Amino acid sequence: MESVVQRSGRFSASSTEGDVLVYGACPLDCPDGCSWVVTVRDGKAVGLRGVAEHPFTSGALCVKMNGYLSHVSAPDRLLYPLRRVGKKGEGRFERISWDEAIGTMAAKLNDTIASYGGEAIWPYQGTGTLGFLQGVNGSAGARLWNALGASKHNAVAICSLAGGIGSSYTVGVNRGIDPESLQYARLILLWGTNVLTSHHHLWKFILAARRKGAFIVAIDPIHTRTAAQADEHLAPLPGTDAALALGLLHVIVEMGAEDREFIQANTLGWEQFRARIAQFPPSRVAAITGLDESRIVALGQRIATTRPTAIRATMGLQRHAGGGMTLRTLTSIPGVTGDWGRLGGGLVYSTSGYFPANLADLWREELLKKPVRTLVMTRLGEGLTELSDPPVQALIIYGSNPLASVPDQNKIRCGLSREDLFTVVIEHFHTDTVKYADIVLPATMQLEHADLHDGYGHLYIAWNAPAVAPPGECLPHTEIFRRLARAMGLDNPLLYESDEALARQVLQSEHPALKGITLERLQQEGWVRLAYPNPFMPFTDGFPTPSGKLEFYSETAKADGYDPLPGYTPPYEAASVQNELAQRFPLVLLATASHFFLNSTFANKPDLLRKAGSPKITLHPVDAARRRIKDGDLVRVFNNRGSFIALAQVSDHVRPGVAATTKGYWPGQSESDSNVNATVAERDADMGSGAVYHDNRVEVTLVGCETQEKV
Incomplete structure (x- = not known):
């Protein structure tokens, strides 16, 4: 029976009369930043759960962290220099x-x-x-x-710098709306984000919006867990999201549905940006993205007529040669529709900048x-x-x-x-x-x-108190x-x-x-919400740009050597379809987050590794048939940089020309002593030296039948 509640963060204060509860926080690279409570008995951690009263964590941890105590006490842990x-x-x-x-x-x-x-x-x-x-x-x-x-x-x-810089050229910072405000949206675009794997605590706010009639759209090259639960799924070619955004805006402007009052009062450079939008009619965008023109028009019409519209975009979206421009352009959509000025509308990429850490x-x-x-x-x-x-x-x-x-x-x-x-x-x-x-x-x-x-x-911060020695x-x-x-x-x-x-x-x-937030308060309460209003709208007093407005035209971007207007910067490899590179390596490879690993953390945890299984690569049935590959075959994935071994999965969860795997496996867990990053280029995105994990062309052959180029 729990007889003592301990929030001071000093494990030496544990009581021998009963269990001690020590409040802390998950440390891993996930937007959810969960608050947890550790149950300590006789100096040992015997229980771990999410904090029930925390509005975002709501008592739940993820499949990765539910077994964290066994990971901490694993027999192969390093204990000595x-x-x-x-x-x-x-x-x-x-x-x-x-x-x-x-x-x-x-x-x-x-x-x-x-x-x-x-x-x-x-x-x-x-x-x-x-x-x-x-x-x-x-x-x-x-x-x-x-x-x-x-x-x-x-x-x-x-991780995130290209997109952060891109969005800051539009609104002045890399942060956007409070994710909790998605519950007030009537249309939610989950753009390049697999919420149910990488951000699952957000889902309850999405469901709250759906119960009030909100429509959920997943925009992702892969039919993910999240896409399966959405009302609609669009699968553009990898790295073409900015072109899709411009095509949607073209539909909105053609309908005369732009929020002219918001644009006049709160934005800079509209006429120049409007001219850029005119260059991306749905027919052109369909050719770039691989989507049916009718679906682009239909979604554009839905956005034009639905207020408020919220966009959740995360970091995988910007891991290609045009990643910074992608977020710059997506962040402009609520500027055209006026959703930055509505509760439940706008875009969120990251909230990390809301904590004004010294x-x-x-x-x-x-x-x-x-x-x-x-x-x-x-x-x-x-x-x-x-x-x-x-x-x-x-x-x-x-x-x-x-x-x-x-x-x-x-x-x-x-x-x-x-x-x-x-x-x-x-x-x-x-x-x-x-x-x-x-x-x-x-x-x-x-x-x-x-x-x-x-x-x-x-928008919460937490103190992680040491629970055990x-x-x-x-x-x-x-x-x-x-x-x-x-x-x-x-x-x-x-x-x-x-x-x-x-x-x-x-x-x-x-x-x-x-x-009102001090260390003593955090040690006593475990976690607190930052002192922003609740509900919270970020730019009610203007945008933190040089002009104080949302900048469709950015002199800062121009001075930094970039296009001053939002636009479409193609990925370096993924957009190539008729050149020599695409002939040699015809598949665009995406390496997405695993449901069971967090980057490479937990890839050595036996139970999670069993659930994840061996490294896999998903191929569309058309691509698999061309290579005489069947489901379960052992294949080599390669380009001129390197290769790795995986099991083939044949599925229409990817489109022809696109292959998908998951990141996080350790190289030593493969018979080839490598993983997907053996094929990824050491090359920069357009802004901030961002990584280009999703701008990668490969070929796939059956093991034993390959004619791989010398690496």
Whole structure:
């Protein structure tokens, strides 16, 4: 029986008279950012559930997190520091002490700085945890890296930056409406988002709208779980969404259904944009997107006559060469229809910017003695094999499994194999990336450390209190970096502040969204909604653009070298249909989120791996028949960058010319020692150095019958 409710975040306060409830938050790279409660008995976590009273979490976790306690206590978890004793890639290590591990790191980093300068150090952080103390949202370790003059690390580029920049040219920021306001919409466009797999807590708000008569449209090249539950599904060719948006707007304008009053009062550059829209009649858009012209017209008419219309777009939509422009154009639709001015209307891409975190005090840029270069997460292979002046000589990887998750896998493996590269991996499990480490450090998991979280799909923040003591010798990222600073002889007190001190600084802001929100309140209540109205409309007092209006014509975009108007930028590979590349590799490959993994997290969890099964690739029956491939056949998926092995699934859930697989499998789980990222180009999207995972052409052949080009 639960006799004590514990919200202070100090596991040492546990009572022996009954169970203790410790409030926390899910750390993973998901818009839902769930709040949870851990049941602790005799110092051990025995239960985990979503917080019932949280308006977004509503008591439910996802299929991935329901078994999180067994993941934390997995027998193969890393518990002690290790040192490599074999060749890089062999994965042979010996146990060492923390003093030996930190001492080795300190000596190597000091030698690197002395020989090459601080920029030869690349602190490579991923989205394994999103926390502001331990994770990527707060750039954990930023103070130390600034003090050392290390290269900056751009982690956002791999996930969302292209779309964020694109939408900001239109409305001034990358954020939009409160996702909860979808319950007030009469038409909901789920555009490039598989809500039931990657954002399932939003579904209850969509269902609330449907009960009031809302119509749900899924726009996705794949017939996903979400598409199956929608009232209508449109499957455009990958990367052509901006063209579809312009075609829909063409229908609206031809009907005279644009909101002229809203446009006159709240937008800039309408006449120029109207001329651009005129260039995309439904007939042209049908040819670009592969959709029937009649369906484009019908949806355009539905949008024109339905107020309010809400659009939910997420990050997969912008992972191609025109990704930034895609979000720029989609964000313009509510400007034409006036839905930005209606409760339940508008677009949401991310809500992360609504938390006005005091990152300046967290990062302490004043510790930098001079400007340093920025290295991009998506170009790790290039950085390790081609970069000079200085070359990367020390690589510190944390919250990331790049050998599984980053484009151009073969080039990354080549770079990680360099004997002159000193590599440290801070991890929970023995990943493929760990095999190439010189030093491996065991990190705490979410039940064992303090952290501060928001969500990029809602307007709540949460305090994650440590519920149990760490197993073995695992340490939080914050403590690892404090120990490293000390071993390197750094004496600035900013490098040694406690986790609670750091959290208080993150919350020190005069922004009205944080009014009344303190660390003490979060520790007591577990989670709070940011101090925005509820219901909330974001741009009632104007748009945070230079003009104060929604900018169809953006001088900022023009100054940055981009088209000042929303438009359509084709994907680099996916839009090619008649060139030599398409002849060699005729299938466009999409690598979407797994229902059972979160990026590469959980791909080693036995029960979830069983549910996910082996890597698969879905082919339309026409494409499968041309290659004499049957359902269940073992096939090789390849291009001139690399290849991977998968089981064929033959289904009309994809259209002819499009193939689909799921991301997240570890390379070592395949007989080819690779996954889908062996085929993905180390190339940038149009804005922000975004990744191009969905701008990828391949061919598929039966294993044993392939005539694959030399890779």
